[in-house]
Amino acid sequence: MEHVTQKQRDEVVAHFKYKGILIDERPYGSGHINDTFLLTFEIAEMGQLKVILQRMNKEVFSNPVELMENIVGVTSYLRERIIENGGDPERETLNVIPTVDDKPYYLDSYGDYWRSYKFITDATSYDKVENPQHFYQSAVAFGNFQRLLADYPADTLHETIVGFHDTKARFATFKKVVEEDVMGRAASVKKEIQFVLDREDIADYFSDLQAKGEIPLRVTHNDTKLNNIMIDNKTGKGICVIDLDTVMPGLAMNDFGDSIRFGASTAAEDEQNLDKVSCSMDLFDLYAKGFIKGCAGKLTKKEINLMPMGAKTMTFECGMRFLTDYLQGDVYFKIHRDGHNLDRCRAQFKLVEDMEKKWYTMQDIVKKYSNS
Structure with a gap:
């Protein structure tokens, strides 16, 4: 432009x-x-x-x-x-x-x-989690967004980016890109490619449940980063959800999951030292508590129980998208160094592995708040 x-x-x-x-x-x-x-x-x-x-x-x-x-x-x-x-x-x-x-x-x-x-006026949006309380407030605000829009007919909204969180379709695209290998990069990232192929069940999970009618379509924000919440300068409360460009029909678990992917990671999205990358259970706990509180009973029991799956799915999808872009020659995400998308992909996959290790802890945290 x-x-x-x-x-x-x-x-x-x-x-x-x-x-x-x-x-x-x-x-x-x-x-x-x-x-x-x-x-x-x-x-x-x-x-x-x-x-x-x-x-x-x-x-x-x-x-x-x-x-x-x-x-x-x-x-x-x-x-x-x-x-x-x-x-x-x-x-x-x-x-x-x-x-x-x-x-x-x-x-x-x-x-x-x-x-x-x-x-x-008199409100601020923060680019990264400097204060855990802000993260909690963003969780309450995004949960509240779900609560207020629970009865809005989601199917009347246009898809502003078609298939944005269609993980199954993105998996199919990924396989095609690996096959075409236009940049000749596939041989050097066999391990990362295998990581994705081994987890096809994650890609299919939500769409299979949707096809059976087990999870509802909702109005979702689809970009639930901390900086899309305005926090009141006086009260410190999250007052307004902004940047509504990606508001469209979607799944509540994915909105929850994207926040975790971005906000509960102990390292930057493109961290090269993978030893620094993990999913903080303290931050996961804080966010789950706030989000469930904000939703105030408007989500089904199943949706709440599937929140850890939302975190894993969104992190997996994001890593897969970074890897897809790397294989295509870095055409979608802006890069600031050679191999930048590969670094981003590896950080996301490390986060997925860490979530897999902490799976039962994540499920216990969510159950704790769903029953309260």
Whole structure:
């Protein structure tokens, strides 16, 4: 995508329902996908108002119109539930600012799609787990997201990235990529390839249960990292789930599992020293406690019991995706060094092995909270 020019931004700003005089605009946040700006408006006697303006990445999200339909549907519904519960809808969900012709997005003269949200004041999102309490709060907030959307008809949402967590389909793709071996790299990673092939049962597990109707389709976030929760600066509570681009039909266990993969690991996602990589049972315990509390009885007993499987599946899937990308020549994930995707893959597989060793502990932790 081309760099955003001032001229382009001026055109876009003129087409949203903003009030007051624009006094400041600057790039914002640490996201890798969309271009995000923070705008500050001066409104006569009322002081200043901040808004987020975002150019959507059309390479990643090929249908921005459907994506915004999802976001408007889910945030409008959340707004109603939050008001019913006596909460503050201005801070506890994203609020989409419409364009001058009342659309949730603006298509500019360059062919780019833009959207705007009210900025959530006095709250912070954290890129990594510096404080275990933040991790717990993110668990409660993502669980609460499940609770509030439990009755939303998941099948009415568009799939913004088709087959995003279809582990079975990703396994089939992986086998095909190994066979084609376009970069001639397969021979050097036989051990990693075998690791995946030995675990086909993980890839099939959830889709087989779904096919039998044993686990429900739910509205899921699909990117449940800590930095997608706004934490209130005063109370320290997780108040709002953000970055709803990947909200679509999915499985609650996968939302839980992705958080564990990312947040309960004792090392970075691309750690080269595998001795440092393990799944912290303290953090797993903390997150399971918060997530189950946040869901407040809205998940089935089976879904709760399958949470460890969600953690293993998401970590396995992610490692498999890194390995697939390595074999294809690093075309999807950005790399910062040779073999970067291979390092990422090995760290994920080490985490899977560690979970396998701690399997009964993980199951006991989840049972402890499901019965409380």
